[in-house]
Amino acid sequence: MNFFKRAWLNLVAKKGRTVLLILVTSAIMLFVLAGLLIRNAADAATSNAKKSIGATLTLSANREAAFKKMRQGTASSTKTKPSLSMTPVKLADVKKIAKLNNVASYNLTSTTSVNAKSFDAISTSSTSSQSVMQGGGDAPGGDKMTSSQGDIAVSGVSATSLTSNFTDNNYKITKGRGIKASDANTNNIIIETELAKQESLKVGDTVTVKATSGSKTYKLTIVGIYKAPSTSTSSQMGPGATDPSNTIYSSYTLANTIKGTKYANTADSVTFTVSDPAKVSSVKKAGKKLINTSKYSLSANDASYQSVKASMNNVKSFADKIVWLVAIAGTIILALIVILMIRERRYEIGVLLSMGESRMKIIGQFFVEMFIVLVIAVGVAGIGGKFVGNKLGEQLVAQETSSTASNVNSQRPGSTGGQAGPGGSAPSGQAGRSGGASFMGSSKTDKTELDVQVTPTNLAELGGFGLAIIFISITLASGGILRLSPRKVLID
Amino acid sequence: MLTIKNLGYWYDRQENSLFENVNLEFEQGQSYAIVGQSGSGKTTFLSLIAGLDKPRAGEISFNGKGINSIGLTKYRQYNVSIVFQSYNLLTYMSPLNNLLTAMAVTQSSHKGDKKYAQEMLRKLGLTDEQMTKNVQRLSGGQQQRVAIARTMCCDAKLVVADEPTGNLDEENTQDVIQLFQKIAHEQNRCVIIVTHEPDVAAACDHSYRLAHHVFTAEK
Numbered sequence: 001m002n003f004f005k006r007a008w009l010n011l012v013a014k015k016g017r018t019v020l021l022i023l024v025t026s027a028i029m030l031f032v033l034a035g036l037l038i039r040n041a042a043d044a045a046t047s048n049a050k051k052s053i054g055a056t057l058t059l060s061a062n063r064e065a066a067f068k069k070m071r072q073g074t075a076s077s078t079k080t081k082p083s084l085s086m087t088p089v090k091l092a093d094v095k096k097i098a099k100l101n102n103v104a105s106y107n108l109t110s111t112t113s114v115n116a117k118s119f120d121a122i123s124t125s126s127t128s129s130q131s132v133m134q135g136g137g138d139a140p141g142g143d144k145m146t147s148s149q150g151d152i153a154v155s156g157v158s159a160t161s162l163t164s165n166f167t168d169n170n171y172k173i174t175k176g177r178g179i180k181a182s183d184a185n186t187n188n189i190i191i192e193t194e195l196a197k198q199e200s201l202k203v204g205d206t207v208t209v210k211a212t213s214g215s216k217t218y219k220l221t222i223v224g225i226y227k228a229p230s231t232s233t234s235s236q237m238g239p240g241a242t243d244p245s246n247t248i249y250s251s252y253t254l255a256n257t258i259k260g261t262k263y264a265n266t267a268d269s270v271t272f273t274v275s276d277p278a279k280v281s282s283v284k285k286a287g288k289k290l291i292n293t294s295k296y297s298l299s300a301n302d303a304s305y306q307s308v309k310a311s312m313n314n315v316k317s318f319a320d321k322i323v324w325l326v327a328i329a330g331t332i333i334l335a336l337i338v339i340l341m342i343r344e345r346r347y348e349i350g351v352l353l354s355m356g357e358s359r360m361k362i363i364g365q366f367f368v369e370m371f372i373v374l375v376i377a378v379g380v381a382g383i384g385g386k387f388v389g390n391k392l393g394e395q396l397v398a399q400e401t402s403s404t405a406s407n408v409n410s411q412r413p414g415s416t417g418g419q420a421g422p423g424g425s426a427p428s429g430q431a432g433r434s435g436g437a438s439f440m441g442s443s444k445t446d447k448t449e450l451d452v453q454v455t456p457t458n459l460a461e462l463g464g465f466g467l468a469i470i471f472i473s474i475t476l477a478s479g480g481i482l483r484l485s486p487r488k489v490l491i492d
Numbered sequence: 493m494l495t496i497k498n499l500g501y502w503y504d505r506q507e508n509s510l511f512e513n514v515n516l517e518f519e520q521g522q523s524y525a526i527v528g529q530s531g532s533g534k535t536t537f538l539s540l541i542a543g544l545d546k547p548r549a550g551e552i553s554f555n556g557k558g559i560n561s562i563g564l565t566k567y568r569q570y571n572v573s574i575v576f577q578s579y580n581l582l583t584y585m586s587p588l589n590n591l592l593t594a595m596a597v598t599q600s601s602h603k604g605d606k607k608y609a610q611e612m613l614r615k616l617g618l619t620d621e622q623m624t625k626n627v628q629r630l631s632g633g634q635q636q637r638v639a640i641a642r643t644m645c646c647d648a649k650l651v652v653a654d655e656p657t658g659n660l661d662e663e664n665t666q667d668v669i670q671l672f673q674k675i676a677h678e679q680n681r682c683v684i685i686v687t688h689e690p691d692v693a694a695a696c697d698h699s700y701r702l703a704h705h706v707f708t709a710e711k
Contacts, residue, residue: 002596006582006593009584009585009589010584013584013585013626014584347580347583348582348583348584350580351580351581351582352582352597353565353568354542354544354568354574354576354580355568355569355574355593355594355597355598356565356566356567356568356569356570356572356597356598357569357597358565359565485544485545486544487539487544487545490544490576490580491535491539491544491576491654
């Protein structure tokens with residue numbers, strides 16, 4: 001009878017002790033598994049976040065450099081009034097960046113304003129419109145505003161389906177269709193539902209608008225009607241062009257045409273969607289090499305991804321701590337139990353030693369006993385692990401997500417400011433880059449969930465941990481066996 | 493078979509030695525009794541010849557080889573079989589499994605032979621039912637028989653027994669004495685029994701008394 005069979009006989013004969021060992025080992029394995037599951041789920045959630053949240057790069061005029069140039073001009077000439085000269089983004093540069101790896105798509109944004117001619121813009125009773133309108137184009141979408149402001153904001157985009165306000169479902173197409181890439185070089189527009197109701201406009205109707213400078217008019221065809229949120233912020237509900245209802249979406253080419261011929265083949269800003277958010281930095285680095293950085297800036301908008309990543313990293317870090325703490329505590333607990341078990345079995349060890357059994361085989365017997373216990377414990381943990389992992393994971397994610405979301409919002413003062421930009425570009429969603437990122441981040445971070453699943457790989461990993469724990473425990477406890485003299489046990 | 497030269501043992505100081513310069517010879521096919529008063533060092537002597545402890549002085553040789561050079565574990569495994577006063581059986585097993593375990597550990601020529609083990613137990617008076625129930629449910633006499641059967645199943649040529657009849661009644665004592673005689677004479681083994689019972693000593697072929705640190709042949 002070898003030590004494997006002895007181990008089995010011992011476990012069967014000492015049922016109470018065996019059950020106790022299984023319970024203790026199961027509890028340890030359960031918590032190790034819960035930690036492993038949460039860690040793996042956090043990894044998977046981070047990976048999913050890469051796919052679902054995405055990240056963007058925004059190419060726009062370099063405002064900092066423009067201000068510097070303006071200040072230098074002011075210093076050299078005190079007679080002329082300083083003016084900020086911003087260079088619109090050239091499409092040629094855009095196409096170069098678009099060819100970079102990991103750039104999935106891009107959205108061109110060009111904004112301007114016009115005056116309604118064949119219809120009336122939604123008017124407000126506010127008298128402070130002028131001051132708001134001239135507040136300075138804080139948002140990138142607003143920095144190309146002409147000096148005289150119209151009552152209708154024209155938000156030119158490549159496609160509304162690429163615009164965050166629409167992708168986030170804040171704005172919804174209720175009739176007709178959105179602006180598509182094929183609308184380039186056409187006068188197709190979509191208007192807000194309130195404006196459509198007030199003026200009894202419908203899809204297929206034509207409206208006329210007049211440029212804010214000069215007498216040029218444009219006939220625009222309504223191809224769709226969208227609905228802006230009814231609960232706009234106070235800043236969104238500004239007068240004139242800043243009112244979301246007075247915003248019309250068109251192709252960026254139409255906005256450029258209205259702004260003037262020198263704006264042909266340009267955009268105020270371009271948002272590139274990066275397929276893998278983890279690659280944002282490398283794409284940004286490569287993109288900067290393709291542009292004149294004294295005129296343009298390329299900024300990364302991966303706050304959402306970073307916030308989810310940070311949140312998941314915290315969960316993962318906590319899960320790692322659980323795994324290691326439980327593993328260490330489990331090793332200590334099991335080692336103590338095995339030490340006590342060995343002390344209790346000194347007599348048996350003495351008998352085996354007196355027969356000439358090797359100490360290694362006696363230790364091997366204990367190892368086999370614990371291995372059998374471990375196999376059962378891993379099974380028990382496998383059954384209960386998903387439940388514990390889910391509960392623990394939910395708790396952790398709830399804490400982490402709420403704290404991260406609040407951090408993101410508190411760190412992003414432009415979350416509404418961007419949309420409230422005086423450039424009248426609020427509905428474009430590209431207006432405030434930090435605002436856009438925050439908006440996306442707060443909405444998607446809240447949805448982050450841990451999908452805790454027990455897989456054979458998890459169980460194998462748990463088994464590995466368990467083996468290591470029992471190996472260390474038995475090694476620690478075996479010191480006594482190696483020193484044990486059969487005479488002391490059996491005769492003294 | 494077993495040669496003891498200048499054997500000495502003490503715990504803390506040599507001046508307080510249990511015995512010194514012991515020179516004895518034990519032969520195969522013979523039974524020996526070591527008698528003496530409690531505390532005289534009989535059991536210590538037995539633990540030395542059984543390879544459970546190392547002597548402080550002198551040498552023990554088995555078939556011409558020092559047991560230290562054989563290695564005490566190997567010596568116990570292949571050459572010695574020990575019967576204790578308290579039986580020292582594996583308590584979580586049946587008598588049959590105790591025998592099978594001993595046969596496996598000592599690499600007996602009958603290793604794994606369940607029928608042989610059953611036959612041995614039957615010879616020593618255990619029923620088939622008793623063979624398979626837990627060893628702790630047997631009486632003292634039956635447990636000692638199992639311990640002796642364990643010895644008989646192994647191939648060790650040296651059998652040492654420490655007070656094997658200490659916990660037994662008179663009838664069982666006589667049975668056990670006869671069994672040891674059979675082991676010595678029929679199985680051609682060397683049996684050394686440490687005892688303080690005159691009946692047991694009288695039944696053995698040879699008898700040594702340990703008194704005042706010295707072994708004296710009585711028979």
